[in-house]
Amino acid sequence: xxxxxxxxxxxxxxxxxxxxxxxxxxxxxxxxxxxxxxxxxxxxxxxxxxxxxxxxxxxxxxxxxxxxxxxxxxxxxxxxxxxxxxxxxxxxxxxxxxxxxxxxxxxxxxxxxxxxxxxxxxxxxxxxxxxxxxxxxxxxxxxxxxxxxxxxxxxxxxxxxxxxxxxxxxxxxxxxxxxxxxxxxxxxxxxxxxxxxxxxxxxxxxxxxxxxxxxxxxxxxxxxxxxxxxxxxxxxxxxxxxxxxxxxxxxx
Amino acid sequence: xxxxxxxxxxxxxxxxxxxxxxxxxxxxxxxxxxxxxxxxxxxxxxxxxxxxxxxxxxxxxxxxxxxxxxxxxxxxxxxxxxxxxxxxxxxxxxxxxxxxxxxxxxxxxxxxxxxxxxxxxxxxxxxxxxxxxxxxxxxxxxxxxxxxxxxxxxxxxxxxxxxxxxxxxxxxxxxxxxxxxxxxxxxxxxxxxxxxxxxxxxxxxxxxxxxxxxxxxxxxxxxxxxxxxxxxxxxxxxxxxxxxxxxxxxxxxxxxxxxxxxxxxxxxxxxxxxxxxxxxxxxxxxxxxxxxxxxxxxxxxxxxxxxxxxxxxxxxxxxxxxxxxxxxxxxxxxxxxxxxxxxxxxxxxxxxxxxxxxxxxxxxxxxxxxxxxxxxxxxxxxxxxxxxxxxxxxxxxxxxxxxxxxxx
Ligand SMILES: Nc1ncnc2c1ncn2[C@@H]1O[C@H](COP(=O)(O)OP(=O)(O)O)[C@@H](O)[C@H]1O
Ligand SMILES: [Mg+2]
Numbered sequence: 164x165x166x167x168x169x170x171x172x173x174x175x176x177x178x179x180x181x182x183x184x185x186x187x188x189x190x191x192x193x194x195x196x197x198x199x200x201x202x203x204x205x206x207x208x209x210x211x212x213x214x215x216x217x218x219x220x221x222x223x224x225x226x227x228x229x230x231x232x233x234x235x236x237x238x239x240x241x242x243x244x245x246x247x248x249x250x251x252x253x254x255x256x257x258x259x260x261x262x263x264x265x266x267x268x269x270x271x272x273x274x275x276x277x278x279x280x281x282x283x284x285x286x287x288x289x290x291x292x293x294x295x296x297x298x299x300x301x302x303x304x305x306x307x308x309x310x311x312x313x314x315x316x317x318x319x320x321x322x323x324x325x326x327x328x329x330x331x332x333x334x335x336x337x338x339x340x341x342x343x344x345x346x347x348x349x350x351x352x353x354x355x356x357x358x359x360x361x362x363x364x365x366x367x368x369x370x371x372x373x374x375x376x377x378x379x380x381x382x383x384x385x386x387x388x389x390x391x392x393x394x395x396x397x398x399x400x401x402x403x404x405x406x407x408x409x410x411x412x413x414x415x
Numbered sequence: 416x417x418x419x420x421x422x423x424x425x426x427x428x429x430x431x432x433x434x435x436x437x438x439x440x441x442x443x444x445x446x447x448x449x450x451x452x453x454x455x456x457x458x459x460x461x462x463x464x465x466x467x468x469x470x471x472x473x474x475x476x477x478x479x480x481x482x483x484x485x486x487x488x489x490x491x492x493x494x495x496x497x498x499x500x501x502x503x504x505x506x507x508x509x510x511x512x513x514x515x516x517x518x519x520x521x522x523x524x525x526x527x528x529x530x531x532x533x534x535x536x537x538x539x540x541x542x543x544x545x546x547x548x549x550x551x552x553x554x555x556x557x558x559x560x561x562x563x564x565x566x567x568x569x570x571x572x573x574x575x576x577x578x579x580x581x582x583x584x585x586x587x588x589x590x591x592x593x594x595x596x597x598x599x600x601x602x603x604x605x606x607x608x609x610x611x612x613x614x615x616x617x618x619x620x621x622x623x624x625x626x627x628x629x630x631x632x633x634x635x636x637x638x639x640x641x642x643x644x645x646x647x648x649x650x651x652x653x654x655x656x657x658x659x660x661x662x663x664x665x666x667x668x669x670x671x672x673x674x675x676x677x678x679x680x681x682x683x684x685x686x687x688x689x690x691x692x693x694x695x696x697x698x699x700x701x702x703x704x705x706x707x708x709x710x711x712x713x714x715x716x717x718x719x720x721x722x723x724x725x726x727x728x729x730x731x732x733x734x735x736x737x738x739x740x741x742x743x744x745x746x747x748x749x750x751x752x753x754x755x756x757x758x759x760x761x762x763x764x765x766x767x768x769x770x771x772x773x774x775x776x777x778x779x780x781x782x783x784x785x786x787x788x789x790x791x792x793x794x795x796x797x798x799x800x801x802x803x804x805x806x807x808x809x810x811x812x813x814x815x816x817x818x819x820x821x822x823x
Contacts, residue, residue, distance in 0.1 A: 214783070215780055236788075236789070237783035237784050238784075238786050238787060238788045238792075241784055241785055241786035246784075247784055249781070249784075252781075253777050253780075255796070257796075257799025257802040257803060258796070258798075258799045262795075263782070263785070263795075266785075266787050266795065267782075267785035267786050267787055268786075270785070270786040270788065270791070271785075274786060323785065327785070
């Protein structure tokens with residue numbers, strides 16, 4: 164059974180059609196890469212899947228573990244196990260990472276009918292994940308993403324993912340703005356979470372990340388449609404030839 | 416009704432009051448009689464209509480203090496309906512004198528000197544009913560480690576009373592103390608509070624006011640502070656309750672190299688109206704004042720921030736900063752802000768700024784995408800806004816209390 168089924172998905176923002184008929188099936192254990200030029204709709208797709216209300220779905224259907232995803236509030240989707248590592252993580256002055264993460268973990272646990280974690284149990288889990296991802300000691304005391312460098316913000320997204328252990332993780336350009344060492348650290352964190360029960364959609368603009376997070380499938384998104392899908396070698400082809408030749412094969 | 420709602424109570428009040436403050440009461444009444452009550456045409460009251468107060472036929476408060484319990488883990492003086500009820504412990508040794516103004520022995524000459532009866536008709540009105548109140552005197556050089564709390568509680572049965580709490584705090588040279596003032600009550604009543612604080616040379620005073628009146632109460636407060644040379648005064652002025660609230664904080668520098676921090680937090684919802692008036696009087700050179708007020712307005716509530724800074728002719732090297740930030744949680748809430756800087760010296764640094772905003776949809780979505788339900792996300796971000804003030808409180812128990820109030 165598919166974990167995620169996207170059928171003929173159309174979405175618009177501010178009266179502009181952005182997604183124009185996306186079809187995609189993702190099974191547990193798979194890693195799908197979505198590549199495409201700037202403005203092709205990659206972040207829009209991530210936003211629609213996570214319930215960002217700026218986007219209006221005009222056609223199509225999305226099923227997650229057989230449930231109608233588009234009917235759920237963003238927090239319900241998170242509770243069901245969907246996680247988005249944001250392209251632009253949001254700064255929240257006045258809220259510490261520890262407060263935020265605990266609220267998040269407990270909200271998700273509550274959704275699943277699990278008991279809330281007390282401060283000690285929470286800290287134990289979090290410290291362990293911090294170690295794996297080499298997060299700085301003072302992270303928990305600092306405000307969410309406030310004053311973080313670009314690389315720190317991206318690592319913090321992956322750290323949150325590690326703590327929340329989602330069923331489906333969507334990574335939106337987690338590699339952009341990272342130097343090679345930071346990217347390797349992020350990839351290591353992501354690879355540690357790969358498992359047969361978990362699926363990932365890795366959105367990237369460059370092939371580079373896919374040397375480290377090796378996908379099962381690569382899809383090319385252009386002008387709101389998946390115009391080509393293939394095995395991981397497709398990413399290399401794109402790297403050599405760029406997106407343009409592929410775009411030209413799009414039927415009008 | 417106008418003034419008569421108060422003046423008709425003078426005689427019955429005197430029948431049960433001590434003769435001790437009769438003379439002060441008399442001068443207060445003369446001042447009150449001569450002053451006009453403010454209207455929305457009065458410059459400093461433009462956004463606040465006090466007619467709900469003057470239209471109420473107030474009574475004198477009942478003497479019911481025996482029924483209010485006092486539990487506290489730090490020195491606390493409890494007043495019920497403006498009268499001294501009890502304190503715990505009875506005494507805190509020789510380090511400071513705390514208790515009832517009616518039993519005070521020293522420093523009474525400071526009464527009505529720090530807050531002038533001419534500052535506002537409500538100040539002279541308070542003096543007109545002066546009989547009891549809170550009293551804290553810290554002798555020179557004494558450092559009081561635990562906070563001293565002054566609680567004014569209103570317990571109303573029957574008609575709405577007008578209650579006039581009075582507080583006198585005199586802190587000696589190089590002394591150090593933390594004062595927490597707390598106002599609470601049930602039902603409908605009018606609290607008209609005056610607090611006078613003298614900060615001696617080199618003294619450090621940390622003041623917190625928690626106004627948690629019932630939502631049907633009226634609350635008008637005047638906190639007046641006079642600061643000696645090299646002294647340091649901080650207040651965190653927190654307003655939670657009250658139907659119609661007016662806070663006045665007036666700070667005057669009476670010596671050089673002193674520093675005042677005046678921070679405020681006001682939360683209003685429903686049809687609450689909270690007016691904050693501050694006046695920082697840089698009457699001496701080389702002093703610094705920092706002012707940060709934050710308002711959180713929901714429902715159809717109305718907030719006012721009117722911040723005056725005077726920099727007198729000789730007050731060179733003044734450093735004054737004023738900021739007012741407001742978070743509007745609903746489309747029907749409104750705020751009026753009016754910074755007023757009057758600067759008569761030329762070598763000064765004075766800045767002011769005001770912002771009005773709403774919860775950030777991107778932040779809300781980020782929290783929701785992590786599983787946090789929308790209403791919890793809203794409360795969390797609201798607390799984050801307030802935490803800029805709450806986080807500065809030195810007393811952990813107060814920080815926790817305010818967090819509970821805002822997040823839950
Ligand atoms: N909030 C918005 N308002 C208007 N246009 C938007 C908004 N968000 C995205 N777009 C437009 O939608 C298109 C796709 O954007 P996006 O999904 O962010 O692309 P990608 O992530 O592939 O770079 C772009 O043309 C972009 O300008
Ligand atoms: Mg994007």
